[in-house]
Amino acid sequence: MNDRGQVVGFSTLAGEAATHAFSWTAKRGMVDLGTLGGMSSSAAAINESGQVVGGSSTAGDAATHAFLWTAKGGMVDLGTLGGTGSSAAAINDRSEVAGGSSIAGDAGGGHAFSWTAADGMVDLGALPDFAGGRGFSVAVAVNERGQVVGRSATARFHGTHAVSWTGGSGLVDLGALPLDVFSEAVALNADGQVVGNSAGPFSEHGFSWTAAGGMVEVTEPGSLESNAAAVNDRGQVVGSSRGLSFNHAFVWTAGGGMVDLGNLGGSFGEAAAINDRGVVVGRSATTGDAATHAVMWTVSSKREEDRTDDRHGGDGPSGTDERATPES
Amino acid sequence: MGHFRMSSTRLAHRPVGVPRAARGRHRRLAWAVTSTAAASMFVAPAAVAETAVPAPAASPSSGTPAAIDLGTLGGTSGSATAVNDRGQAVGFSTLAGEAATHAFSWTAKRGMVDLAPSAAVGASLSQ
Numbered sequence: 001m002n003d004r005g006q007v008v009g010f011s012t013l014a015g016e017a018a019t020h021a022f023s024w025t026a027k028r029g030m031v032d033l034g035t036l037g038g039m040s041s042s043a044a045a046i047n048e049s050g051q052v053v054g055g056s057s058t059a060g061d062a063a064t065h066a067f068l069w070t071a072k073g074g075m076v077d078l079g080t081l082g083g084t085g086s087s088a089a090a091i092n093d094r095s096e097v098a099g100g101s102s103i104a105g106d107a108g109g110g111h112a113f114s115w116t117a118a119d120g121m122v123d124l125g126a127l128p129d130f131a132g133g134r135g136f137s138v139a140v141a142v143n144e145r146g147q148v149v150g151r152s153a154t155a156r157f158h159g160t161h162a163v164s165w166t167g168g169s170g171l172v173d174l175g176a177l178p179l180d181v182f183s184e185a186v187a188l189n190a191d192g193q194v195v196g197n198s199a200g201p202f203s204e205h206g207f208s209w210t211a212a213g214g215m216v217e218v219t220e221p222g223s224l225e226s227n228a229a230a231v232n233d234r235g236q237v238v239g240s241s242r243g244l245s246f247n248h249a250f251v252w253t254a255g256g257g258m259v260d261l262g263n264l265g266g267s268f269g270e271a272a273a274i275n276d277r278g279v280v281v282g283r284s285a286t287t288g289d290a291a292t293h294a295v296m297w298t299v300s301s302k303r304e305e306d307r308t309d310d311r312h313g314g315d316g317p318s319g320t321d322e323r324a325t326p327e328s
Numbered sequence: 329m330g331h332f333r334m335s336s337t338r339l340a341h342r343p344v345g346v347p348r349a350a351r352g353r354h355r356r357l358a359w360a361v362t363s364t365a366a367a368s369m370f371v372a373p374a375a376v377a378e379t380a381v382p383a384p385a386a387s388p389s390s391g392t393p394a395a396i397d398l399g400t401l402g403g404t405s406g407s408a409t410a411v412n413d414r415g416q417a418v419g420f421s422t423l424a425g426e427a428a429t430h431a432f433s434w435t436a437k438r439g440m441v442d443l444a445p446s447a448a449v450g451a452s453l454s455q
Contacts (some may be wrong), residue, residue: 003412011433011444022452024443026433030452074453261397269395272419273410281408281417284395294398294408294419294434 002047008033008043008052019264021054021069033069036077041067044099046089051100053078055087066099066115076305078115081123086113090142098148100138109136112150112165124165127173129151137163137171141187149185149194157181162209164188176200177217183207187230195228195237206239208254220250220258228252229282236299238280240272247281251299261297269295280321396433401442408434420452 001007007024010307013032021033021043035041038057046052051327052069058077066078080086083102090098092223111134114123126135132218148165152173159181162174176183180200188194194209195218206218206228218228222243232300237252238261239296249271263269266285274280280297374455400406403422411417417434423442431452444452 001410001418005416007418007433009452030443156335197412255392262392264395266398273409277410281411283407291404293400294406296396296398297393299393
């Protein structure tokens with residue numbers, strides 16, 4: 001969904017034989033975005049200009065390809081990195097697309113890609129993998145700087161690590177929390193703060209990563225397990241945390257730690273997203289666990305002091321206020 | 329420990345005692361769980377007493393934001409998955425009878441709106 005209220009997704013068609021990507025607005029309702037010639041398509045993201053990306057089956061349902069859809073041009077095939085299939089996961093307001101694609105010979109699990117109209121699909125590479133092969137990576141998000149995040153297979157214990165790609169630094173291994181083997185990035189903000197999850201034989205916890213501070217565990221006293229789901233441009237991370245006596249949605253900042261968001265009276269809550277004004281959404285069990293409802297929380301967004309360690313330095317209160325303006 | 333919801337199988341695979349103790353903030357909890365403990369065996373009284381004390385950062389206080397119930401589309405399971413800077417939320421929900429799951433949009437003005445009201449069955453998920 002973008003800030004203009006355009007929503008994208010996918011829906012089964014009448015008869016349930018196929019699924020098509022859609023775009024929806026309150027005025028025009030649901031618009032079928034079609035396919036690249038095959039039976040099914042699915043939209044993954046939309047930017048502020050209304051450009052939609054996702055994946056669609058191609059003619060004869062031979063493969064799934066990443067697509068870019070615009071109201072004017074319809075659905076355009078973004079191609080692959082030389083293999084059979086691809087799928088797009090994210091698009092920023094500069095029309096930079098990120099996703100994953102199989103590579104020549106369909107070797108390994110494929111590579112993350114970025115795509116621009118000027119350069120087409122570019123292979124972002126992968127970490128050296130255990131077999132000395134061509135590795136595996138996939139991208140899940142891109143910010144307005146063109147920084148892409150995702151995960152890549154590692155040589156160690158057949159794991160995966162969260163990774164970040166920038167034009168300047170190339171592929172950066174974000175590592176994992178101590179003792180963990182698996183990590184993945186799920187989201188990032190305009191400043192390059194990355195959030196995701198890290199897991200090992202013993203537990204799984206959310207993390208927050210910055211270039212300056214490295215990877216920090218997103219947790220609280222008593223948490224046996226946590227998951228980070230999203231981060232906004234103020235550095236507020238949301239997700240869910242579970243311990244012996246609680247199972248709740250949280251908002252977390254580097255300086256303020258984790259705060260319980262409360263729930264609707266039931267035994268669990270989960271936060272899925274947060275906007276730049278501190279509005280959080282997710283789901284929560286209701287009283288007696290009779291049902292699970294969509295839920296919204298509004299948290300204070302005046303926690304800028306938490307971000308001074310990884311901000312462009314020296315910005316006082318006036319500088320932080322300016323950043324309240326949504327950039328997208 | 330009546331509020332404990334984690335499945336016992338999940339925990340049984342997690343000998344958190346030794347490794348988690350090395351991680352600062354987990355130390356108190358780590359001692360509450362032994363590597364062989366099933367979920368129903370968190371009984372060491374001292375440890376339970378310790379973990380039952382809410383930590384400052386996690387304790388519900390006057391600063392805890394109120395949870396606003398956005399409801400469902402008539403079924404018993406709904407979830408919001410995204411929110412834009414105007415405060416509009418989207419997600420998905422089961423309909424009455426639980427036979428179908430539809431995407432929804434929610435605004436303070438209009439409440440929850442089914443994005444595919446004409447689809448009797450079927451599913452739609454929004455991003």
